[in-house]
Amino acid sequence: MKTACYPPYADNSWEKFVITRVKFDRIVPFDFEGLEIRELTPEALQSASIAAIDVPSGAAHRTARSSRSDKLYVCIEGRIAFVVNDQEFELEAMDVLHVPRGEWFSYCNAEDQPARLLLVHVPPLDLASEEFSDKDNEEVRSES
Numbered sequence: 001m002k003t004a005c006y007p008p009y010a011d012n013s014w015e016k017f018v019i020t021r022v023k024f025d026r027i028v029p030f031d032f033e034g035l036e037i038r039e040l041t042p043e044a045l046q047s048a049s050i051a052a053i054d055v056p057s058g059a060a061h062r063t064a065r066s067s068r069s070d071k072l073y074v075c076i077e078g079r080i081a082f083v084v085n086d087q088e089f090e091l092e093a094m095d096v097l098h099v100p101r102g103e104w105f106s107y108c109n110a111e112d113q114p115a116r117l118l119l120v121h122v123p124p125l126d127l128a129s130e131e132f133s134d135k136d137n138e139e140v141r142s143e144s
Contacts, residue, residue: 018044024052034059041124049124053117055080060108068129069121071099073107078115082107091117104133 020042027038036054055061055078063083073082075091082089082097084105089097099105109115 020044027052029054033062035061045124047123049121051119051125052076053119055107055109055115055117057109057112057114061106063104063106063133065104065131066101066121066125066129067131068101068126069123070101071105072120072122073097073099074118074120076116076118078109078113079111080107080109080115080117 022040022042024038024040027040029036029038031037034056036056038052039049040051041049073080073091073096075093075095075097077093080091082091082099082105084097084099085103091097
């Protein structure tokens with residue numbers, strides 16, 4: 001649902017902008033290698049993209065990097081173990097991890113309970129700019 005607002009600005013002008021609400025429970029998730037992803041980016045947002053990722057117990061995101069976007073991961077619930085360029089990080093609820101553009105990363109849920117992440121790409125996700133490798137970084141391919 002969209003609502004138009006007309007706030008006054010310092011110069012007494014009125015500009016129209018759109019506020020967009022995305023209802024989580026109305027978004028149909030898709031499967032990405034065992035991760036359940038919901039694309040939550042509002043239509044009007046062009047500077048970033050946001051997704052919710054449900055990470056079941058034992059699930060993992062293989063080693064990847066983006067040549068375009070910085071990634072901000074927010075752990076909403078559970079625990080997730082990340083590796084960024086061979087450095088280990090553990091995220092718990094409300095922790096944030098910044099993965100800069102070009103850096104190799106992977107993550108997994110080694111806990112008995114599922115976890116949920118929010119992922120923000122700045123600028124927005126472009127699948128053609130995402131690279132994935134096998135576990136040993138021997139084979140690198142681009143998603144296009």
